[in-house]
Amino acid sequence: MAFGFLRGIAEKFHGRPVDWDELEALLLQSDLGVKTTLRLLEELRASTGFSAKADAVERLAREEITKLLPPSLPPLLPLPGRPQVILMVGVNGTGKTTSLAKLAAMLRRDGFSSVLAAGDTFRAAAVEQLVAWGDKLKIPVVRGAEQSDPAAVCHNAYDEAVRQKADFLLCDTAGRLHTKHNLMQELAKIKRVLGRRDADSPHEIFIVLDATTGSNALEQARQFKETAGLTGAILTKLDGSGRGGIVVALQQELEVPVRFIGTGEGEKDFSRFDPRTFAAEML
Numbered sequence: 001m002a003f004g005f006l007r008g009i010a011e012k013f014h015g016r017p018v019d020w021d022e023l024e025a026l027l028l029q030s031d032l033g034v035k036t037t038l039r040l041l042e043e044l045r046a047s048t049g050f051s052a053k054a055d056a057v058e059r060l061a062r063e064e065i066t067k068l069l070p071p072s073l074p075p076l077l078p079l080p081g082r083p084q085v086i087l088m089v090g091v092n093g094t095g096k097t098t099s100l101a102k103l104a105a106m107l108r109r110d111g112f113s114s115v116l117a118a119g120d121t122f123r124a125a126a127v128e129q130l131v132a133w134g135d136k137l138k139i140p141v142v143r144g145a146e147q148s149d150p151a152a153v154c155h156n157a158y159d160e161a162v163r164q165k166a167d168f169l170l171c172d173t174a175g176r177l178h179t180k181h182n183l184m185q186e187l188a189k190i191k192r193v194l195g196r197r198d199a200d201s202p203h204e205i206f207i208v209l210d211a212t213t214g215s216n217a218l219e220q221a222r223q224f225k226e227t228a229g230l231t232g233a234i235l236t237k238l239d240g241s242g243r244g245g246i247v248v249a250l251q252q253e254l255e256v257p258v259r260f261i262g263t264g265e266g267e268k269d270f271s272r273f274d275p276r277t278f279a280a281e282m283l
């Protein structure tokens with residue numbers, strides 16, 4: 001079970017009154033975002049008084065933060081007569097390929113089929129990694145040659161998904177190219193090509209963020225939102241990190257709702273984001 005920052009704070013003040021300066025410093029490190037932290041401190045101070053006990057502060061903070069989390073959104077359901085297209089974006093190493101495989105496995109547990117597109121053609125190892133997941137899960141992967149055009153791979157994968165009457169097409173993308181400009185151009189091209197096959201696609205664009213990178217993750221989301229557009233986020237590496245505060249900052253500052261969370265490297269270490277469970281287990 002992950003160890004959240006609120007529990008850490010409560011332990012820190014165990015057996016002594018809460019020191020508000022210390023609490024402010026701790027909350028500022030919690031990835032909630034400065035605006036939210038300061039507002040939360042005001043509320044805590046106003047309602048718990050000066051000699052507040054740690055557990056009262058923890059309880060109240062959890063209540064207040066829960067109100068700032070993204071809502072629980074309906075599960076992904078197939079579209080009638082065409083594949084639902086999901087694009088995974090984000091910088092290198094955040095967990096895109098792994099999360100894509102985990103999502104395909106979850107969709108299958110729900111009874112839905114997928115085709116995977118190996119759209120990170122920048123490195124051969126990235127394609128091999130997705131193919132290995134596909135073999136393990138017995139889910140088809142469409143690939144191109146190393147350095148081939150990822151938009152062409154996604155295009156072919158779309159046709160394959162249609163041919164197989166798959167419910168979902170999940171497209172992996174590169175997180176690193178020679179320049180950020182190249183990367184954003186490439187994502188734009190993938191979106192354009194998919195949009196020609198189905199004007200509403202990609203239906204979802206999920207940024208994959210590593211929870212342990214805190215404010216960097218927020219900055220990545222800001223940039224990808226501006227240039228690629230985002231419908232949600234997948235927050236990975238929440239296992240043991242205690243860094244769940246970023247969920248609040250993403251929602252409050254960027255209106256990017258976290259949709260799924262990753263809590264390990266295994267196929268099942270992946271869940272739908274649910275605000276109540278999250279508040280109880282990750283804060």
Ligand SMILES: Nc1nc2c(ncn2[C@@H]2O[C@H](COP(=O)(O)OP(=O)(O)O)[C@@H](O)[C@H]2O)c(=O)[nH]1
Pocket residue numbers: 090091092093094095096097098099129175208235236237238239261262263264265269
């Ligand atoms: N502990 C942990 N590791 C993860 C999680 N998600 C991904 N990883 C690991 O992070 C590393 C990078 O993942 P990968 O999917 O290759 O990232 P990508 O470069 O964005 O495609 C791999 O070693 C994954 O096993 C998670 O939720 N928890």
Ligand SMILES: [Mg+2]
Pocket residue numbers: 096097098120126172
């Ligand atoms: Mg990858």
